[in-house]
Amino acid sequence: MSAESPKAIFYALAANAGIAVCKYAAAAFTGSGSMFAEAIHSTADCGNQLLLLFGLRQSREPPSPLHPMGSGRAINFYSLLVALLLFFVGGAFSVYEGVHRLFTREPLQYVYVALAVLGVSVVLEALSLYGAMREIRAGNPGKPLWRWFRETRDSDLLVVAGEDVAALAGLAIAFVAVLLTVITGNPVWDACGSICIGFLLMTIAWLVAREVKSMIVGESASPEMRRDIETFLRARPEIRHIMNVITLQWGKEIVVAVQAEMIDYEHSRTMVEAINEIEADLQARFPQVRWVFFEPDFVNR
Template identity: 35%
Template sequence: MASSGSRNVILAALAANALVAVTKFAAASFTGSSAMLSEAVHSLVDTGNQGLLLLGIKRAKRPPDRTHPFGYGMELYFWAFVVAILIFGIGAGVSIYEGINKIQNPHPVTSPYINYIVLGLAMIFEGVVWVIAFKQLRATKGDLGYFEAIRRSKDPTVFTVLFEDTAAMLGLVVAFFGIFLSHQYNLPVLDGVASLIIGAILALTASYLAYECKSLLTGEGATRKVVAGVEQIIAEESGICGVNELLTMHFGPQEILLNVSIDFSDKLTSGEVQDRVSALEHSIKDRYPDIKRVFIEAQRTHESTGAQQ
């Protein structure tokens, strides 16, 4: 399940986007700006998206049962994928439609200064949420670079909010210049062009989020650092000749399944092998609390050699 910090990021984004959406819709209705309407739809979609992520966090907390013996942690990945689809289908779709409609049927934007004020306030709100999400990413990225941390992150809530707000900030800048140039040069078509650009930004954002969520949904393993750490723990245990196979899989941001096949020395008794398996399990879980389930297959050296022949 996602951390409490991730939940706080989502709640902050939900409150900000809801407030901004209402303000943008009011401004779009009063001024007739296509770019502002696209931004209003964008904020409305983002508000719904945060609600879906909160739903995903709640459902992911459900304990394991007969139908889901490993729990429901991956539901969070599903709802994050739905968020990406909504951004693409509704956010980008409506923005592109509005842009094309404004280009085909141009009409001047009235009272542009209202739009400037609303866009300025929206930048402040979105900027605050972006900083909160960025701080959460920085707190969890370790020694990785920012882009690498996003690419390897197993918590879609953080990078989804971060990318949503990055797209929102870019969209606000585009909307501002679109409205400004449209009014300055009396070219209403530029307002429609701005709406098209906003749609393209949302489409690209949604595509990247969908790609990242697809990787998590299809069974992404633990990071190389975690795998290397587990291999080190195994190597430090006496009586082990080697590791045949080590497999990991994330069932949630903080829930990893570990399967490992180990060759034990022929000199060990069955009881000693059992003791070492138990010691390995405790050592691995102590060092990596996110590894919730450990399955160790114990083999004798001569057994694995015979299996290869």
């Protein structure tokens, strides 16, 4: 994620806080279950963004004897917490609220207030999603969104984008549910809207959690980064043969392990100096590469 990520999260936090206040007020005026579900969702989003900000701060902790490679992967843990909160606080509670409304069937009041708040919220969430998409496109030009979702190593950007998509789709469902309730006079539509929002949130939360879990287990660098690193190494004249290259995404940074056969050197010191030069040039070419472990070996012929 780019250096602008904290700023983007702050913008989303401010927007969601304002939206949540408006939704709670509208839910109290109208008695809408869909609106109350949306208010809970926005509240959960605020908490999620605070967790992401805390996770970003934790991930910048310097290396220590306990964590010799730093705490870069801490952001993945907090991103998983956000996905779980989105699932249970946002999704499961919305389903519960919708089922409760199915049995009580309370009529809506001041429905035009609810529709107005939902309309404003759609605009604000669309702007937030636009900001996330702009950041995604800046770092991944031309890559389809679903492919980016499966291949990205930025768990915080993944969560922000997932939340924005869920929020926008949920608002659309709530708007349609309230509108159908107004047209038909049947509050069942509003209750069904709350249930649909809940299942939508749980589905997106599960997809996000699945990707973040893979990052916690340990993923390689992105396919493009792996390919570029291997191309760089194979072009080095000091290396006769690349035997193995392993990359590991460590938060925003990358670990690279190389096993290679070097060309013949008269002295071991000269070979070590050549390896040091390769490592320095690799890190200069790819600033994300923080650690390089180089093992010289030979191929049995």
